[in-house]
Amino acid sequence: MFVVATAALILVYGTITIVNLPVDVLPDLNRPRVTIFLEANGMAPEEVETIAVTPVEVAMNGAPGVKSVRSNSAVGLGMIYVDFDWGTDIYRARQIVAEKLQAVELPANISPVMGPVSSIMGQIMNISVSGDSTSASDLRTLSDFTIRRRLLSIKGVSQVISIGGEKRQFQVLLSTERMRQFDVTVDDVEYALQKSNLSTTGGFFDRYGSEVLIRSVGWIEEIEDVESIVVAYREGNPILLCQIAGVQFGAAIKRGDGSLNGRPAVIMTVEKQPGGNTVEITDAVVKACDEIQSSLPPDVKLNPHIFQQKDFIQNSISNVEE
Numbered sequence: 001m002f003v004v005a006t007a008a009l010i011l012v013y014g015t016i017t018i019v020n021l022p023v024d025v026l027p028d029l030n031r032p033r034v035t036i037f038l039e040a041n042g043m044a045p046e047e048v049e050t051i052a053v054t055p056v057e058v059a060m061n062g063a064p065g066v067k068s069v070r071s072n073s074a075v076g077l078g079m080i081y082v083d084f085d086w087g088t089d090i091y092r093a094r095q096i097v098a099e100k101l102q103a104v105e106l107p108a109n110i111s112p113v114m115g116p117v118s119s120i121m122g123q124i125m126n127i128s129v130s131g132d133s134t135s136a137s138d139l140r141t142l143s144d145f146t147i148r149r150r151l152l153s154i155k156g157v158s159q160v161i162s163i164g165g166e167k168r169q170f171q172v173l174l175s176t177e178r179m180r181q182f183d184v185t186v187d188d189v190e191y192a193l194q195k196s197n198l199s200t201t202g203g204f205f206d207r208y209g210s211e212v213l214i215r216s217v218g219w220i221e222e223i224e225d226v227e228s229i230v231v232a233y234r235e236g237n238p239i240l241l242c243q244i245a246g247v248q249f250g251a252a253i254k255r256g257d258g259s260l261n262g263r264p265a266v267i268m269t270v271e272k273q274p275g276g277n278t279v280e281i282t283d284a285v286v287k288a289c290d291e292i293q294s295s296l297p298p299d300v301k302l303n304p305h306i307f308q309q310k311d312f313i314q315n316s317i318s319n320v321e322e
Helices: 002-020 045-061 090-102 136-152 176-182 186-196 223-227 278-293 309-321
Strands: 033-039 066-074 077-084 112-114 123-131 157-163 168-174 200-207 210-216 230-234 237-240 245-251 266-272 300-308
Touching (some): 033 090, 045 066, 045 077, 045 090, 077 090, 123 136, 123 278, 123 309, 136 157, 136 266, 136 278, 136 300, 168 186, 186 230, 223 245, 278 300, 278 309, 300 309
Antiparallel strands (some): 033 077, 033 112, 123 266, 123 300, 157 266, 168 245, 200 210, 230 237
């Protein structure tokens, strides 16, 4: 009876273990890794390597627990991969990297940023956002500010990366002839733009025993707000930006694009956190996409089925069962 009871307990324990066993395409066989991004707009790869990447690499090589440091320099962007010993807690590794970054001296316009805590093989699915009559800029805006934020709130999702569409931005098209006429330089325009898009506080005043806040709202919302920015004063008269430049909405310069079945689209890549259950996270993302679809314009289609690692997992398990 003792042997039978022990066998029954082992059977129950084994069944529970199998049911809760996480299943993935491949085991996570990589060391804990911290990725550092160095954005240096306008710099060539050689400059990025010399000015930004090399100082950070030197600092990381002396960090405790670091096994290897690799880097990749491209136009305007440097990426550094810091690999730690097996078994190192990823949050301790990120703390070590953050402490080392504080001691690195970089140009004022370059700020190192650590990537999210994500599985190295964690790109679990792709989602397409396409529309018949919706513009490419509106598709990208929906992807970045509506769909992406909803997906990032799902447990187990570490990052959502969008490619394609058009990133909307205010574009100031300077006229050199008008600038020469009003004696205005590019530095004057840049300084005015930087200082204009700000909100400040004026403290508060007491009204019938209640504190009333005083605000000075200066956020730019429309093209007219940009056109009304004062760039300089000449003989006591303000020079507005619209007098020396044209302002319009436009698309940022593209370094890649997305498409679906030969038509322009925004492609969103979903990455999971280390140790996350791919099947469960995929099901949660698909459910969220169905909920988001009802709030999108009628012609915009959200397709979460163009690529899923979940399909490989289910097919593999089915083949083993057969």
